[in-house]
Amino acid sequence: MARERKFSIDELFHETNQLLLKHGYDGFTFGLLADSLNVSRGALYKYFENKDELLTNFIFYEMDQFLLKLKQIDDQQGFEAQFDFLLQLIFSHVDIQKLIKIAQQIPGNEEKFGKLHFDMYQYLQGFIELGKQEGKLKSTIPNALILGYIFQSVAIPNHFDIPTSVWVSSIKEIIRHGMFTNT
Amino acid sequence: MARERKFSIDELFHETNQLLLKHGYDGFTFGLLADSLNVSRGALYKYFENKDELLTNFIFYEMDQFLLKLKQIDDQQGFEAQFDFLLQLIFSHVDIQKLIKIAQQIPGNEEKFGKLHFDMYQYLQGFIELGKQEGKLKSTIPNALILGYIFQSVAIPNHFDIPTSVWVSSIKEIIRHGMFTNT
Amino acid sequence: MARERKFSIDELFHETNQLLLKHGYDGFTFGLLADSLNVSRGALYKYFENKDELLTNFIFYEMDQFLLKLKQIDDQQGFEAQFDFLLQLIFSHVDIQKLIKIAQQIPGNEEKFGKLHFDMYQYLQGFIELGKQEGKLKSTIPNALILGYIFQSVAIPNHFDIPTSVWVSSIKEIIRHGMFTNT
Amino acid sequence: MARERKFSIDELFHETNQLLLKHGYDGFTFGLLADSLNVSRGALYKYFENKDELLTNFIFYEMDQFLLKLKQIDDQQGFEAQFDFLLQLIFSHVDIQKLIKIAQQIPGNEEKFGKLHFDMYQYLQGFIELGKQEGKLKSTIPNALILGYIFQSVAIPNHFDIPTSVWVSSIKEIIRHGMFTNT
DNA sequence: GATGAATGAGAATTCATTCAT
DNA sequence: TATGAATGAATTCTCATTCAT
Numbered sequence: 001m002a003r004e005r006k007f008s009i010d011e012l013f014h015e016t017n018q019l020l021l022k023h024g025y026d027g028f029t030f031g032l033l034a035d036s037l038n039v040s041r042g043a044l045y046k047y048f049e050n051k052d053e054l055l056t057n058f059i060f061y062e063m064d065q066f067l068l069k070l071k072q073i074d075d076q077q078g079f080e081a082q083f084d085f086l087l088q089l090i091f092s093h094v095d096i097q098k099l100i101k102i103a104q105q106i107p108g109n110e111e112k113f114g115k116l117h118f119d120m121y122q123y124l125q126g127f128i129e130l131g132k133q134e135g136k137l138k139s140t141i142p143n144a145l146i147l148g149y150i151f152q153s154v155a156i157p158n159h160f161d162i163p164t165s166v167w168v169s170s171i172k173e174i175i176r177h178g179m180f181t182n183t
Numbered sequence: 184m185a186r187e188r189k190f191s192i193d194e195l196f197h198e199t200n201q202l203l204l205k206h207g208y209d210g211f212t213f214g215l216l217a218d219s220l221n222v223s224r225g226a227l228y229k230y231f232e233n234k235d236e237l238l239t240n241f242i243f244y245e246m247d248q249f250l251l252k253l254k255q256i257d258d259q260q261g262f263e264a265q266f267d268f269l270l271q272l273i274f275s276h277v278d279i280q281k282l283i284k285i286a287q288q289i290p291g292n293e294e295k296f297g298k299l300h301f302d303m304y305q306y307l308q309g310f311i312e313l314g315k316q317e318g319k320l321k322s323t324i325p326n327a328l329i330l331g332y333i334f335q336s337v338a339i340p341n342h343f344d345i346p347t348s349v350w351v352s353s354i355k356e357i358i359r360h361g362m363f364t365n366t
Numbered sequence: 367m368a369r370e371r372k373f374s375i376d377e378l379f380h381e382t383n384q385l386l387l388k389h390g391y392d393g394f395t396f397g398l399l400a401d402s403l404n405v406s407r408g409a410l411y412k413y414f415e416n417k418d419e420l421l422t423n424f425i426f427y428e429m430d431q432f433l434l435k436l437k438q439i440d441d442q443q444g445f446e447a448q449f450d451f452l453l454q455l456i457f458s459h460v461d462i463q464k465l466i467k468i469a470q471q472i473p474g475n476e477e478k479f480g481k482l483h484f485d486m487y488q489y490l491q492g493f494i495e496l497g498k499q500e501g502k503l504k505s506t507i508p509n510a511l512i513l514g515y516i517f518q519s520v521a522i523p524n525h526f527d528i529p530t531s532v533w534v535s536s537i538k539e540i541i542r543h544g545m546f547t548n549t
Numbered sequence: 550m551a552r553e554r555k556f557s558i559d560e561l562f563h564e565t566n567q568l569l570l571k572h573g574y575d576g577f578t579f580g581l582l583a584d585s586l587n588v589s590r591g592a593l594y595k596y597f598e599n600k601d602e603l604l605t606n607f608i609f610y611e612m613d614q615f616l617l618k619l620k621q622i623d624d625q626q627g628f629e630a631q632f633d634f635l636l637q638l639i640f641s642h643v644d645i646q647k648l649i650k651i652a653q654q655i656p657g658n659e660e661k662f663g664k665l666h667f668d669m670y671q672y673l674q675g676f677i678e679l680g681k682q683e684g685k686l687k688s689t690i691p692n693a694l695i696l697g698y699i700f701q702s703v704a705i706p707n708h709f710d711i712p713t714s715v716w717v718s719s720i721k722e723i724i725r726h727g728m729f730t731n732t
Numbered sequence: 733g734a735t736g737a738a739t740g741a742g743a744a745t746t747c748a749t750t751c752a753t
Numbered sequence: 754t755a756t757g758a759a760t761g762a763a764t765t766c767t768c769a770t771t772c773a774t
Contacts, residue, residue: 002736003773024288026209029764040739045766105207118342138364141353146362148339149354155338156331159301170324171332177361179329181321212747223756225750234748372734390654392575395768406735408771417769471573484708504730507719512728514705515720521704522697525667536690537698544726545687545695551757552752578743589760594745 007037009047016058021095025105028055052106059103063116066096070123079131086127087175090154091168097155121147150175190220192230199241204278208288211238235289242286246299249279253306262314269310270358273337274351280338304330333358373403375413382424387461391471394421418472425469429482432462436489445497452493453541456520457534463521487513516541556586558596565607570644574654577604601655608652612665615645619672628680635676636724639703640717646704670696699724 015036020028030051034041048054069089076082090096103113124147131137137146153171162170198219203211213234217224231237252272259265273279286296307330314320320329336354345353381402386394396417400407414420435455442448469479490513497503503512519537528536564585569577579600583590597603618638625631639645652662673696680686686695702720 002734003738005737024209026207030766031764039737041765042740042767043738046737050765114342121342136363138356138362141357141362142343142345142349144341144343144345145339145350145353145357148341149336149357149362152335152339153332156328156335157300158327158331159304160325160327162325162327166325167328170328173321173324173361174328174332175357175361176363177365178357178359179320179324179332180359181318182360182365213749214747224748225757226755228749229754232749390575392573396770397768407769408736409734411770412733415770487708501730503728504722507722507728508709508711508715510707510709510711511705511716511719511723514707515702515723515728518701518705519698522694522701524693524697525663525670526691526693528691528693532691533694536694539687539690540694540698540724540727542727542729543731544722544724545690545698546685546725547687548726548731551755552759554758579745580743588758590744591746591761592759595758599744 006039006043012037012044012047013058013061016054017062017095020055020058020102021098025055025102030054052108055102055106056109056112059099059106059113060116062096062099063120066093067120067123069093070120073124073127079127079134079136082127082130086124086150087168087172090151094154097151190222194220195227195230196241196244199237200245200278200282203238203241203285204281208238208285213237235291238285238289239292239295242282242296243299245279245282246303249276250303250306252276253303256307256310262310262317262319265310265313269307269333270351270355273334277337280334372405372409377403378410378413379424379427382420383428383461386421386424386468387464391421391468396420418474421468421472422475422478425465425479426482428462428465429486432459433486433489435459436486439490439493445493445500445502448493448496452490452516453534453538456517460520463517555588555592560586561593561596562607562610565603566611566644569604569607569651570647574604574651579603601657604651604655605658605661608648608655608662609665611645611648612669615642616669616672618642619669622673622676628676628683628685631676631679635673635699636717636721639700643703646700 012033015033016028019032019036023029023032028051030041030044033054034044037044044054048057070086073082073085073089076085100113100117103109103116106113121144125143128137128143128146131146132139153175156171158167195216198216199211202215202219206212206215211234213224213227217227227237231240253269256265256268256272259268283296283300286292286299289296304327308326311320311326311329315322336358339354341350378399381399382394385398385402389395389398394417396407396410400410410420414423436452439448439451439455442451466479466483469475469482472479487510491509494503494509494512497512498505519541522537524533561582564582565577568581568585572578572581577600579590579593583593586593593603597606619635622631622634622638625634649662649666652658652665655662670693674692677686677692677695680695681688702724705720707716
């Protein structure tokens, strides 16, 4: 009965993603988004009361998607398989880390997203424990650091355009056995 | 007979540092800085044509300071000593990484700062080469990744407040020999 | 076979009344009204071309209702009875005064409502004349002031919550014989 | 040293007064005011953080001016003189009543201005008491109503342009001895 | 008749920047 | 040099109103 929508929430989220990564939290504006979608600013306010609500919703949505996939780590048999799964997942969702950082800038959500981050870590406790039980992971290293390290590795800027395969396998090697030889 | 300056560039840079880290690129304003220094906005424009020029100058200055110290790595004898020196330096200049990220947001400076980052890496080529010559560093890992990894490690958020000494020594261990056992 | 109306004009006017008194002319919006009636904004535009038309219609309607009752003043025998009737009527329609003030804010209706106000006064000429003929009302006081005074008395804010009966009888006393003693 | 001001706070308040009375609380905008003063909107924000702060300040200022004059009522000898003084004052500050009503619309100031109104009444307790002591004012009428009535009388709209002198003396007559004859 | 989308104009507010003194 | 004023552009947000279904 009503007029047909000029854009879907999916499209809106898609554009939001692009613009957010490109311009950052402060640089992202309703004007930018409206232009991307070829709609008026006002139209966006029908769906989200303000910028922060939009971004909060969007990032929660993305995080949920990511956590859903992360959950599948439990389907992998053995620590090594889980490790590979995790790295592959992280590398195919590079932007999630950036979004999380952006999320932390949204005023009023500090705890909310702090918690989310925390949850994600919690989520991987099983994986860590398994690694330590299997004697694969060094028991002396704090769990938080292990996870932090793995997640962080995705953020190392590849300024020199080293081929992805080399890059990724090197990272795995460092994570596993470090950059020092055993001599 | 000139009127005495109400503030020195040192003070200006010091406040800039504080405010920039606290509020980020967009959040940093001349108003904020002027208030911190108890001067008028207008006065700041006598020294820097605009916000971006100020920030560019400031970050270059900081980077120079850092590079100066980094240069001292050559005074260290042997790769192991240089490695320790580098890590200690990075951990005592945590904010440099943040400033670099901020620098990348300044429009028109993309390459400029890309280059600076690049230079810093260049700077450490000697260190890397030494490590590989001494047979300490795995020769298969790209130099850029080695440095990237080392620098990045400082940015892993210690959400669970693990004591610094444990944190740092664990990081060193991972960098050296990874998080996997050798079994 | 037409779809049944989801709301009657009576309901619409009733809600308009509430909202108008609560939020004032500027604060009253179609959105507010639509929500109260559980209809869409758009639906309201089927009945009234715009906000001002709605409010104009509504206030005219209310005024008509009020004038209808006011007309009954002629049924009262004698000036004293008419006086009591009038006061009782005014006190039981406190909001009419507010609506009239609001009406004066509607752009383009200045004269229209000026006239309406005027008419109401005209309406009570008979009452005034009777009072003066009966020698009850001081002939020196302009008719407009007599009516203005009576109507205005309803608008005195009772900040200290003096009981209505005391309040009203005191007002009557002032209107009749003033607040000064006769000494 | 700095540029000369294009407008003074006095001019600003003067224009505010005009515009506020003409357009009401909602209708009053910084744009309107800026235009009146031939300045940019932005300039106004140097003096007042926002519309409400401006209006609050302005109205407080006006009220203070008024209360200052009101205080002089104590210089008048005897109740009759005070009564005349009060009426003359009120009639020469017709707009104060309107401003007070507007003040009540400013969100967050409800109590603040409620109190101010209250204070003004308190201020006149002495006058009322004197009137009752001298046996001039009917002791049965609540003080609040006496004052309310006096203040309110200024607000009766003189739609028919009755000459001020007649209007005012008639009002005084009604206040003193009512509109009824003594028969 | 009714809906819900979309528009577009206007208002508040913030700042980088310019300018007269 | 420094000041404090003023500007103007950008941004957020709110509605009255229009429109396709």
